[in-house]
Structures are given as structure tokens and as C-alpha cells.
Amino acid sequence: MRLKPVPEPPADFDALREYQRAVPLVPGDTDDCCARLRRRCDLPDRQTANDWLAFLRALGLIEETSRGFVRTDVEPTPERVREGLRDGVLLVPEALAALRDASPDDPLTPDDLFAATRDRVPRHDRARNPDWEAAWRNRAARLLGWLALVDLAAPVAGDPGGSEVAAYVAGDGL
Known part of the structure; x- marks a missing residue:
């Protein structure tokens, strides 16, 4: 399945890592994860944060489990992001x-x-x-x-x- 959301690209991979790190290591529900993303990455609204959740999932940088979203231990490298874009983004x-x-x-x-x-x-x-x-x-x-x-x-x-x-x-x- 390919996902539609495509947030504004960050300036560099350090900024992308910050988005990934804003998702918890212990699974959190969508509302909690969106609130964390908004707070930690200074996002303007919940929809933007929700788009980031979907996009990070498409890149393989976070996962959605039965208990909520959790960050993966996958490093956001150019190769990983290329693969995620090719495989997961509409x-x-x-x-x-x-x-x-x-x-x-x-x-x-x-x-x-x-x-x-x-x-x-x-x-x-x-x-x-x-x-x-x-x-x-x-x-x-x-x-x-x-x-x-x-x-x-x-x-x-x-x-x-x-x-x-x-x-x-x-x-x-x-």
C-alpha cells in the first residue's frame, strides 16, 4: 500500500532524525504521537503531525503496532529513505x-x-x-x-x- 501524505521536506537528515525521535519507543496512540510531534517538532496542527506519522511509517522509520505507533531502530539514511519513497509513497x-x-x-x-x-x-x-x-x-x-x-x-x-x-x-x- 502506498500512502498519500508528503510533508514539507526537512533541510537535512538531522532534522528528519528529530521527527523520527519524536515518536516514542514505547507504543503510543495516534493522539499521543501527534501531540509529541507537534510539541517536539513545532508543527502547526494535528493534521500536519498525522501526515508526518503516515509518512514516517511509509519510510519504515516508525511502525504501527496493535498498541500504537513506535519508532524503529532503522537509521534514516539516504538509501533507507529512497527505498521507503519508492515502496511506500503514492x-x-x-x-x-x-x-x-x-x-x-x-x-x-x-x-x-x-x-x-x-x-x-x-x-x-x-x-x-x-x-x-x-x-x-x-x-x-x-x-x-x-x-x-x-x-x-x-x-x-x-x-x-x-x-x-x-x-x-x-x-x-x-
Whole structure:
């Protein structure tokens, strides 16, 4: 199963480790884990914390047990995160295919990725959010940022850490 949430990528792996460490070693229920994530990682709301829980689970950095969420002893390395992205996050295979087709003369933008994956957006997301296109465009930008963090994508235009839209080509890890 591939999960949909894609939070804003952190600046580096030390920050990702902090998100993982915010999940307890002793299983905690969703509410407790979201509260810990919000408090320890200064997240704005419960939904953002819940998205982080799902995403960390997709990366294999935390597990959901019958007693709640618990962090794993897996170190968040670029290789581990690459594997988690490929195996656990919705539309990553499509993003990687689009990156393989991109070139410095025609790099992949978040809008390009959204256009390439638009038909794969789950129907219920379209139905429940009147502004689903903007939400999924933003998700495409965040996904490309994650792929760049683990060298599956390489920025070639814009400022990937700023407000300017960046464009990408395949990274060294692809």
C-alpha cells in the first residue's frame, strides 16, 4: 500500500532524525504521537503531525503496532529513505519515470509532475476538496523536494528551499 501524505521536506537528515525521535519507543496512540510531534517538532496542527506519522511509517522509520505507533531502530539514511519513497509513497514511481525523461533543457517542474499524475489522484480526494488541484500541485512540489533530498532528483532551476518554483532532472541516486 502506498500512502498519500508528503510533508514539507526537512533541510537535512538531522532534522528528519528529530521527527523520527519524536515518536516514542514505547507504543503510543495516534493522539499521543501527534501531540509529541507537534510539541517536539513545532508543527502547526494535528493534521500536519498525522501526515508526518503516515509518512514516517511509509519510510519504515516508525511502525504501527496493535498498541500504537513506535519508532524503529532503522537509521534514516539516504538509501533507507529512497527505498521507503519508492515502496511506500503514492506516485513516486511516476515521478521517477518523469525525472528519467527530463533533461537540463526540459527539466521537470511541480506543474509538469502534477499534469503527468493528475489522472492518478484518488477520486475521493477530488470529491472532498474543491481546491484539490492546488493541493496536489503543492504535493508534487514537496515530493520533488524529498526526491532531491535523497539525490533521486537534482534541482536545475529556481531555489528549491525558497518560494520560487524549482525544476529538476534525475539525480545521481536514480
